[in-house]
Amino acid sequence: MSGEEERSSLPERSSGGVEESGNRVAAFNPDSSCVPSSPRVMDAIGSMHGPGPIDKQVLHLQDQHRSVEIWDGYDPGPLTCRHRQSTALRRWAPHPRMFPYMSRAGFYHVYRLGFGFKIDWPLMTALVERWRQETHTFHLSIGETTVTLQDVAVLMGLRIDGPPVTGASISNWAPLCEQYLGARPSKEHLRGSSLKLTWLRKHFMVLPDDATDEVVERYTRAYILFLIGGQLCPDKSASSVQLLYLPLLVDFDYCGTLSWGGAVLATLYRALCRACQRGVHEICGPLLLLQLWSWERLHVGRPTRLHLPEVELDNDGAPVDPLGRRWRVRFSNQKNPVPHILQIYREKLDQQTEDQVIWQPYTPNVLAELPAICLDGQHIWRAEVPLICFDIIEWYFPRRVMRQFGLVQLIPPGVDTELALHKQDRRGKRTLDWVARHARYVELWQRRHESVVVGQPWDTHLHHHGDYMTWFRRITRRIISRGMQFQSSGDIRNTLQHVVWICERGSFALGSWGTEGGREALANLVSTANQWQQMLRDLLPPNDPSEQPLQHRLVEEAGPSRPKRKTRAPCNLQRPNIVSPQPLQHQAGKEAGPSRSKKKKKPSDNLEPSNDVIQQPPVAEAASNPPGRRKKPESNVQQPHGVSQQPLKSPPPKEEVAGPSRQNRKKKPRNN
Structure with missing residues (x-):
């Protein structure tokens, strides 16, 4: 079959140019038998349509996202990370008598994690x-990713599988503090259900040597409260803890069965959803x-460790530290x-490639060195359920990040994070049973084993032009920083030149290629190039010198023009008319050597000196010699012997001529 017959046998395409066959983009070649498929061409078009999204069905809250301010030039800068209790936790070392109670409650391993970490504010901001x-995921350039239940269990050693962390709130918390902590806080330290963390530090930091078991339990509850309010589930102030958690700490064995990992992940999701809004300056x-x-998982902001810690074992020979301890x-x-x-x-995340993401960092060898609590509940790591922490309800969608579980990532179905839940908090609800209020979500969590997502094993990377990545690039916000698309206006100018070339070549081929499919493909090519050209013009910085008509940019030199040399003000006198020298005189002038100045001289500068004195009118001499003005000397080029000199003709009357030589000017008076 000839190339012409193959082109005519191609399937017809709609006006929108959509064709789902194939996973590759054929390079445009009028002589080849392959016309570029329209969906792949549209994918290339979409990559140049600004930061995205092209299709706003998924990210329908883009206008409220903080990335809009950054793209418009109003960069709010790094978020303020409220993380005040790290120093206090490092100083507060629980007594060894408290370790058994902390282990029963499920907080011993997270205590082993330690809290001597410095929070990277720019990194937190870039992730926010x-x-x-809309999806509870991070939208990177290579797909979606998120913090999963697996990450919470493995990194922090918190239990995942168990009843949700919820309960009821009451109006008077002071008697409850006195009953389970052994001390009643003052009104200065207790406001509603918020208890100041400084009060806990003041009264429970040092365990007495003669403390009874009941006192040890109280000190353990106080330390766990400080751990929850300072690191795990802090409120907006980051200086108080909600006493809603205190009733859950009465029975340490029951406390150890709760899904504290799910509560921590719900708190993180809520904090991220609030911080990503426009006008928010802290998290x-x-x-x-x-x-x-x-x-x-990410290469951005990852520090270089000088060494790895040794694996510590308990008395039974079992590991005690979660994976986060190795940092x-x-x-x-x-x-x-x-x-x-x-x-x-921002720039690194905008340019991120798939090989820069560790999708499965928790290998079998790594998991073998973790305590048992890190692996308990791994069968619900992929359960699509609501995460619960009292008033906080956040949906968990592992189907959107299947690569993190070693499964094939397909185009996920639409999800609903229930935006009304994000507006719900504890303000004005001093007495409320959150179990009854969230009965539907509590029931969904109880049925978590029935909602586990399954998939096929994944052992390779996603193709750039595969179905998922093609879909993802159309629905995502690909670029955060405007400065990343082009390093300078010169790059935009060079790109514009290539686009214009595409337009010209495409228009020429459009008139010479006779098939219907070829005409359609070339028409799409020309239309695409025109759209790129307009978009690139919009990306030029304000008042950029390259923002000029296109035909001027195409003929503009690559480098900047040499600045013009400053010249003296022109004299109002004109040179005398001279007779053109003979060829021999030209040769004699070259033998005389170059002139003093390298600058290209005017023809009148090459005048040979002559013994004939030029008769000049008085007006011309007075104008050429104003008082106090120094005149530029003329060139002293000697004429070789034996060469006849042509006499200079006298200038016409009332015509300005060049001034006399320096020697003659000294002999003549200044005023005639």
């Missing part, structure tokens, strides 16, 4: 800018979990990142 409230939540997750070592750089590093993080 990628977080989407408070379990930021340590987010930072550990980023270090394990509690010395780094190559101990300084806090400066604020301007945020732009570097």
Whole structure:
């Protein structure tokens, strides 16, 4: 079959140019038998349509996202991370008598994690800018990813599978504090259900040597409350803890069965959803979990460890530290990142490739060195359920991040995060039974074993032009920082030149290629190039010198023009008319050597000196010699011997001529 017959046998395409066959984009070649398929061409078009999304059916809250401000030039800068209790937790060392109670309650391993970490504010901000409230995932350039139940269990050693962390709130918490903590806080330290963490530190930091078991239990409850309010589930103030958790700590055995990992993940999701809104300047939540997750999976902001810690074992020979503990070592750089590093993080995330993401960092060898609590409940790591923490309800969608579980990622179905839940909080609800209020979500959590997502094993990377990535690039916000698309206006100018070339070649081929499919493909090519050209013009910085008509940019030189040499003000006198010299005189002038100035001289500068004195009118001499003005000497080019000189003709009357030589000017008076 000839090339012409093959082109005519191609399937017809709609006006929108959509064809779903094939996973590759054929390079445009009029002589080949393959016309570029329309969906792949449209995918290339979409990659140039600004930051995205092209299809707003998924990210329908884009206008409220903080990335809009950044793209419009109003960069709010790094978020303020409310993380005040790290120093206090490092100083508060629980007594060894408290360890058995902490282990029964499920908080011993998270205590072993340690809290001597410095939070990277620019890194937290860069991740928040990628977080989407509509999907509860981070939208990277290579797909979606998120913090999962697996990450919480493995990194922090918190239980996942168990009843939800919820209960009822009451109006008077002071008697309950006195009953289970052994002390009643004052009104200064207790406001509603918020108890100041400074009060806990003041009264329960040091366990008495002669403490009874009941006193040890009270001190253990106080430390766990401080742990919850300071690191795991902090409120907006980051300086108080909600006493809603205190009734759950009465029975340590029951407390150890609760899904504290689900509660921490729900708190993190809520903090990210709030911080990604426009006009928000701070974030408070379990930021340590987010930072550990980023270090394990992403290359951006990951510090270089100088060594790895040894695996510590308990008395029974079992590991005791969660995986996050291995980041509690010395780094190559101990300084806090400066604020301007945020732009570097943005650019790296905008340019991220799939090989820069560790989709499965928890290998079997790594999991074998973790305590049992890190692996309990792994059968619900992929359960699509609501995460519950009293008033906080956040949906968990592992179907959107199947690569993190080693499964094939398909185009996920539409999801609903129930935006009304994000507006719900405890304000004005001092007495409320949250179990009854969220009965539907509690029931869905209880049936979590029935909602586990399954899939096919995945052992390779996703094709760039596969179905998922083609769909994802159309629905996502690909670029956060405007400065990443082009390094300078010169790059835009060069790109415009290539686009114009595409337009010209495409228009020429459009008139010479006779098949219907070829005409349609070339018409799409020309239309695409015109759209690129307009978009590139819009990306030029304000008042950019390259923002000029296109025909001027095409003939403009690559480098900047040489600045013009400053010249003296022109004299109002004109040179005398001279007779053209003979060829021999030209040769004699070359033998005389170059003139003093390298600048190209006017023809009148090559005048040979002559013994004939030029008669000049008085007006011309007075104008050429104003008082106090120094005149530029003329060239002293000697004429070789034996060469006849042509006499200069006298100028016409009332015509200005060049001034006399320096020698003659000294002999003549200044005023005639």
